Structures are given as C-alpha cells and as structure tokens.
Amino acid sequence: MTRETLINSALALALLLVPLWAYSADEPFIITLATKVAILALAGVGLNIALGLGGLVSLGHAAFFGIGGYAMGILASHAQSYTAITDWPLLIEGTKSMPVIWLVAVVASGITALLIGALSLRTSGVYFIMITLAFGQMLYYFAISWAAYGGEDGLSIYVRNGFPGLNTLDPIQFFAITFVLLLAALLFAARLANSPFGLALNAARQSPQRVETIGLSPYRLRLVAFVISGMITGLAGALFADLNRFVSPTMFSWQTSGEIMVFIILGGTARLFGPVAGAALFIILEHILGGLSEFWHIYLGVLLLLVVLFAKGGVIGTLAGQDKAHD
Amino acid sequence: MTDPQTPVLETRNICKSFDALKASQDISLDLRAGEIHALIGPNGAGKSTLIAQIAGGLKPDSGTVHLNGRDVTALPTAKRAQLGLGRTFQVSALAMEDTVLQNAVLGALGAQGRPFRLFRSALADARLREVAEQALERVGLQDHARTRTSELSHGQRRQLEVAVALTLDPKAFVMDEPMAGLGASGSKALTGFLDSLREQAPILMVEHDMDAVFALADRISVLVYGQIIATGSVADIRANPEVRSAYLGEDA
Numbered sequence: 001m002t003r004e005t006l007i008n009s010a011l012a013l014a015l016l017l018v019p020l021w022a023y024s025a026d027e028p029f030i031i032t033l034a035t036k037v038a039i040l041a042l043a044g045v046g047l048n049i050a051l052g053l054g055g056l057v058s059l060g061h062a063a064f065f066g067i068g069g070y071a072m073g074i075l076a077s078h079a080q081s082y083t084a085i086t087d088w089p090l091l092i093e094g095t096k097s098m099p100v101i102w103l104v105a106v107v108a109s110g111i112t113a114l115l116i117g118a119l120s121l122r123t124s125g126v127y128f129i130m131i132t133l134a135f136g137q138m139l140y141y142f143a144i145s146w147a148a149y150g151g152e153d154g155l156s157i158y159v160r161n162g163f164p165g166l167n168t169l170d171p172i173q174f175f176a177i178t179f180v181l182l183l184a185a186l187l188f189a190a191r192l193a194n195s196p197f198g199l200a201l202n203a204a205r206q207s208p209q210r211v212e213t214i215g216l217s218p219y220r221l222r223l224v225a226f227v228i229s230g231m232i233t234g235l236a237g238a239l240f241a242d243l244n245r246f247v248s249p250t251m252f253s254w255q256t257s258g259e260i261m262v263f264i265i266l267g268g269t270a271r272l273f274g275p276v277a278g279a280a281l282f283i284i285l286e287h288i289l290g291g292l293s294e295f296w297h298i299y300l301g302v303l304l305l306l307v308v309l310f311a312k313g314g315v316i317g318t319l320a321g322q323d324k325a326h327d
Numbered sequence: 328m329t330d331p332q333t334p335v336l337e338t339r340n341i342c343k344s345f346d347a348l349k350a351s352q353d354i355s356l357d358l359r360a361g362e363i364h365a366l367i368g369p370n371g372a373g374k375s376t377l378i379a380q381i382a383g384g385l386k387p388d389s390g391t392v393h394l395n396g397r398d399v400t401a402l403p404t405a406k407r408a409q410l411g412l413g414r415t416f417q418v419s420a421l422a423m424e425d426t427v428l429q430n431a432v433l434g435a436l437g438a439q440g441r442p443f444r445l446f447r448s449a450l451a452d453a454r455l456r457e458v459a460e461q462a463l464e465r466v467g468l469q470d471h472a473r474t475r476t477s478e479l480s481h482g483q484r485r486q487l488e489v490a491v492a493l494t495l496d497p498k499a500f501v502m503d504e505p506m507a508g509l510g511a512s513g514s515k516a517l518t519g520f521l522d523s524l525r526e527q528a529p530i531l532m533v534e535h536d537m538d539a540v541f542a543l544a545d546r547i548s549v550l551v552y553g554q555i556i557a558t559g560s561v562a563d564i565r566a567n568p569e570v571r572s573a574y575l576g577e578d579a
Contacts, residue, residue: 075563114535172361196449200442203422210420210430213382214437224443 004320008273012186015276016179023172024041031171033113033287037280038178039239044263045185051261052223052270053193055205059257062130063139064230067112068105068237068254070143073155073247075101080158087214098163098177100239109234110227117226121219133254140252154248161242168242178239181278185232190272192228193208201225234259262300266307268314277315333396334359334509335529336412336499341380341390343373350376351387352553356531360576363521363530365540368550374533375417377550378503381531382414383407395498409440412495413528415488417504422478428472432457434494444524462493466520482513489520497528506536518542541565549574 015034022030043065049054078085078094085092095101120131142154160168166175192198204211204218211218241247250256259282267278285303290297311318334357350373358364359431368374379385381392383404391400399407408414418479422432432449435458449455463469465484471479479487485505492500505521506514518539521530525545526564534540540547541561548558551573564570 040471191446191448194448194450195446196436196442196444196452197456198445199429199433199449200426200436203425203430206422206424207420210422210433210438210491212404213408213414213416213420214434214491215405215440216437216442217403217405221442228445 002320004271004316007316007319008276011273011276011280012183012246015182019172019175024258025149027173028171029174035175035178035243035282036240038175039236039243040184040260040263040279040283041276042178042182042185042239043233043236044267045189045236046229046236047180047260048229048264048270048275049189049192049232050226050229051264052274053198053205054201054222054229056121056222056226056229057129057261058120058132058226058229059129059229059254059261060134060136060250061233061260062121062254062256063107063116063132063136064113064233065141065237065240065256066143066249066262067109068234068239069241069247069251070149071105071108071234071240072161072238073102073157076157077149077155086252096161096166098161098242101161101242102235105234105238106231109237110231113227113230113234114223117223117230121226132258136252136254136257140249140254143249143252150248151292152249154246155248157241157245157247160245176211176245178243181235182237185235186272186276192273195307197221197224204276207281209322250317262304264314265304266314271314271316271320274314274316275298281315334393335395336381336531337393338377338381339391339393341377341387341392343376343380343385343387347385349553351380351390354550354553354555356548356555356558358529358531360529362524362545363525363532363543365544366550367531367537367549369536372550373553374550375503376553378501383502393534403525405422408437408495411430411495411498411528413487413492413495413500414504415505417491417507417533419481419484419488421484421487421491423475423477425476426472427463427474427479428456428459428469429488430476431463431472431490431494432456434462434491435459438495451458458494461489461492463487465493466539468488468570470534479508481508482517483509483515485509489524494525499528500530500532502522502530502532502534504533504535506534506539513517514539 015037019031019034047061050058075094076096079096085094116135120128123131149155162168163177166173200211200216201221204221208218237251263275263278263282266281267274286301289299307314336358338354338356341351341354352379366374376385380387383402394410394412399410432455435455454485463472466489468483468490469487475553505517509517514536521543524530544561546558546560547564549556555565556573557570
C-alpha cells in the first residue's frame with residue numbers, strides 16, 4: 001500500500017467517523033457540514049476528471065452544478081404544487097424521488113456538457129477558460145431571468161426528496177446517501193485513470209502530438225472526458241440542492257465554478273482524493289474563520305497563494321510526496 | 328495486395344507557401360518497399376514543412392500525398408497513423424510523466440483503435456501489454472519498462488519513440504532527425520538498429536548526421552530552398568556538383 005493510498009483511506013474514514021460521532025453526540029449541524037463536504041467533493045471529483053486527468057481548465061463547471069440543482073428544483077417544485085411540467089406532446093410530471101431526479105440531472109448535464117464541450121474544445125489555453133466561463137455565465141443569466149422557476153429568488157422545496165427505504169429528513173441517513181455516491185464516484189475515477197481511456201486522455205494532456213501520431217483524436221478523448229466530468233458535477237448539484245432544499249442562480253455563478261476549482265487546487269490537482277481533502281479544508285475554514293470574520297475569504301486567498309507557490313501537489317501532494325508512476 | 332511497383336509513400340507535386348516564402352515547390356518524392364530514403368538539406372530548406380505535410384500536420388496548397396497508393400491528402404494526422412504511417416519526432420513527443428511501458432501501451436492502444444474503454448486497467452490488458460513489451464524488447468528498453476519517461480536519457484527517449492511507432496506495425500516510417508542530440512556511440516547504435524528496421528517497413532528520414540545518412544540510405548534526396556535539387560544513390564549524391572556546392576561543401 002502506498003503512502004497516498006493510506007492517506008486516502010484515512011480521509012475517507014475521517015469523513016465517515018466525524019458524522020457518526022456527531023450522530024452519537026447529537027450534533028446534527030456537524031453532520032450537515034460533513035454532508036456538504038461529501039457533496040462538494042463529488043462536484044470536485046467531476047471537475048478533476050477534466051482538469052486533473054485531461055488538463056482542461058474549465059471555469060464553467062457551475063453550469064453542470066446548476067443544471068443538476070435546477071433539475072431537482074424543477075421536478076420537485078412541480079411535485080409539491082401538483083402541476084405537470086408539460087402535458088404536450090406527452091404528460092411529464094414532477095417527482096420527489098431522488099433516483100429519478102439524479103438520472104435527470106446526470107442526463108441533462110451530460111447533454112449540456114456535450115454541447116458546451118463540442119464548441120469549447122476547439123479552443124485551448126486561456127481561450128478555453130474564457131469560453132467555458134462565458135457558457136456558465138449565459139446559464140447564470142438565463143436562470144435569473146427564468147421567472148417561472150423563481151428568477152433571481154430561486155426555488156424553495158419544503159420537504160427533502162425521498163429515497164426508497166430511507167428517511168432522507170434524518171441528517172445521518174442523507175449523509176449516508178451522499179457518502180456512498182462519493183465513494184462510488186471515487187472508485188469510478190480511480191478505474192478511469194488506469195483504463196485505456198484514462199491512459200490516452202492523460203497522454204493527450206501531456207503531448208497531444210503523440211496521441212495523434214498513434215492514430216487517436218485528442219479532441220474526441222477530451223470531449224468524452226468533459227461529458228463524464230459534467231455528469232458527475234451535475235449529480236453533485238442535484239444533491240446540493242436537496243441538502244439546502246433550495247435552488248438559486250448562485251449555483252450557476254462563476255464563483256461556484258471557482259470554488260470547485262479551489263477544492264481541487266487546495267487538495268491536489270489530478271490526485272484522486274484531492275477534491276475530498278480540498279472540500280473538507282474549505283468547509284472547515286469556512287466554519288472556523290467564517291465565525292471570526294465575514295471576510296474569511298481573505299485568509300482562504302492567502303492559503304491558496306501559499307499552496308500554489310510552495311505546495312503544488314496541494315494537501316495530498318504535501319502529505320504523500322510525488323505522484324508515483326504506475327507500473 | 329499492392330503492386331510492388333507502387334511506392335509505399337509518395338508525394339506528387341506538393342506546393343506550399345507561407346506568404347512570399349515558398350517552403351515546398353513542386354516536390355515529388357517516393358519511398359519504396361525495403362529502402363531507407365534520406366532527405367537532407369541546409370537549415371530552412373523546408374524539410375520540416377515537407378514532413379508535416381506528409382504526416383498530416385499541414386495541408387499542401389496543391390499536390391497530393393499517397394500512402395500505399397491511396398490519396399491521404401485530405402486525411403488528418405490520426406487517420407494517416409491508422410493507415411500505417413509511423414512517425415518519430417525531432418524533439419521527443421512522449422507522455423513524460425508516464426512510464427516507458429505506459430507510452431508503449433498507448434501506442435498499442437492506438438493500433439487497436441478502441442480507446443473508449445473506461446473500466447478495465449490498460450496495463451492489465453494482456454494483448455496491449457504483449458504488443459508493447461515486444462516493441463520495447465525490439466529497441467532494447469525492456470529493462471526500463473517501469474522507468475518514468477522523463478528520467479530516460481536522450482538516446483533512450485529516441486528508442487522509445489521508435490518503439491511506440493513499432494507498436495502500430497506501420498507500413499512506412501517517417502523519422503525527423505532520429506540522430507539529433509545523440510552522442511557518437513548512441514548514434515552508432517541507432518544506425519545499426521535502423522539498418523535492420525528497413526526490412527519491416529521502409530523509412531523516410533530527415534537527417535543532418537551525414538555519417539548516418541551515408542551508412543544507411545539507399546537513396547538520398549537533397550532539398551534546397553523548397554526544391555528537390557537531386558535524388559539518387561549515395562554515390563550519385565556525393566558526386567553531384569550542384570549538391571556539393573549547395574550543401575556538402577567541396578571537400579565532402
């Protein structure tokens with residue numbers, strides 16, 4: 001077992017034990033914080049596939065996070081008001097079922113990622129950053145102006161959506177759902193990184209010329225990675241909306257895109273558990289420093305600078321050392 | 328399958344200009360089965376431009392490129408690679424953070440043409456691994472399979488480039504200055520290896536190292552200011568007065 005595997009296991013265990021302790025100590029707020037970490041880490045796992053493995057610096061992943069959120073908001077708001085979403089050409093009704101909402105969130109963000117990616121991936125470098133940012137902002141302003149679903153005020157969902165066999169209103173049970181989904185996404189990301197696809201995508205980041213020369217198209221590899229990445233971040237968006245029982249255009253804002261990227265940079269780019277470490281650190285800082293000052297982001301900024309300047313591998317890189325080449 | 332008279336790789340009347348600069352002027356060149364064809368010429372003669380048009384990075388303004396008789400002028404680099412064009416670069420283009428074996432497996436993956444498999448480990452795939460390991464053994468890198476590519480010496484990276492090209496089982500090799508940056512012994516070893524490679528697939532190579540060119544080439548073409556001024560055997564080229572004044576110098 002490598003040092004990084006050990007650190008990863010410790011992190012996963014901590015993320016499980018903290019809420020279990022909070023449950024026994026009757027501290028539901030801590031459970032909610034841990035749930036938030038799991039969900040934001042999931043969004044980061046999504047972005048890390050594009051950013052870490054594919055080298056695609058997307059500053060527009062809030063688009064998928066928001067689409068996941070609105071998938072939940074739209075379906076649940078129709079279900080709670082007993083109105084159909086549309087009755088032509090066929091009747092589509094809202095739902096309060098999490099699995100259905102997740103499916104809609106994942107499919108909708110996947111299709112959006114396909115469209116955004118197909119256009120954006122024709123550019124590279126700073127142009128790619130700008131064009132993904134622009135798509136994110138387009139959706140942000142669209143959500144603000146969409147009066148049918150709350151416009152700028154967003155949508156409130158009064159009762160958390162249901163999962164068969166579980167009481168999702170119980171914080172520890174909702175945490176369990178998010179934790180299992182996070183583990184599943186991490187397992188998927190780990191296998192992806194070692195798969196033929198991961199090998200080719202990773203090579204396309206390092207030397208696109210090489211990948212073309214062996215007969216593969218970097219563009220197609222990146223597009224598939226971007227779609228997978230968007231789908232996972234979209235799923236996280238649906239869970240985040242369910243955590244807050246509230247959706248608003250803020251989920252689409254570029255600050256959200258930036259925060260997801262901050263998790264990855266803090267935790268360690270291209271490291272499997274980078275987003276988990278980063279999201280946990282972010283939430284802990286927000287909780288501790290946020291209590292001291294409204295302007296706690298100043299300290300976050302300083303920390304981010306220090307990481308970028310002195311600890312390029314982020315938290316995981318600092319603890320585990322250089323990424324080991326696979327055998 | 329193909330008529331033995333058909334060149335494996337051929338350019339027909341290729342022209343390419345960048346504004347006023349005529350980088351390729353009516354270049355017709357062919358590579359026949361079993362041969363090493365060296366392309367020489369002074370710096371700025373348009374060798375890299377020509378190689379890019381053959382490999383697919385650049386489109387000629389006019390003229391065509393043929394691989395095994397098939398017109399590939401409109402095809403992108405990846406398609407030409409699939410059709411059997413194995414290329415190595417002047418400045419190594421490899422996944423430097425990956426291991427030597429991973430780079431070779433990547434080549435095997437390209438040859439197999441099914442990169443969209445997301446779950447199974449690439450290195451656990453017996454078929455990919457076999458092709459990769461065979462290629463590494465051909466170039467003598469089998470003991471470095473687990474080494475990170477960035478830790479290889481310059482010469483070893485060259486060998487790895489050739490190994491990755493070998494995984495594609497190419498119909499023709501295009502090599503851009505394979506000897507560049509190699510010491511005398513490295514260059515000698517690679518010369519010996521390329522000599523044996525020509526039987527597998529013919530090689531079109533750009534090279535400045537005249538010892539290697541004279542030792543290896545069956546034919547030499549001389550490119551000066553975007554034009555082929557001579558094509559012929561080593562003896563022909565050595566004796567050609569035009570070539571001597573343009574490139575080799577009087578005492579070559």
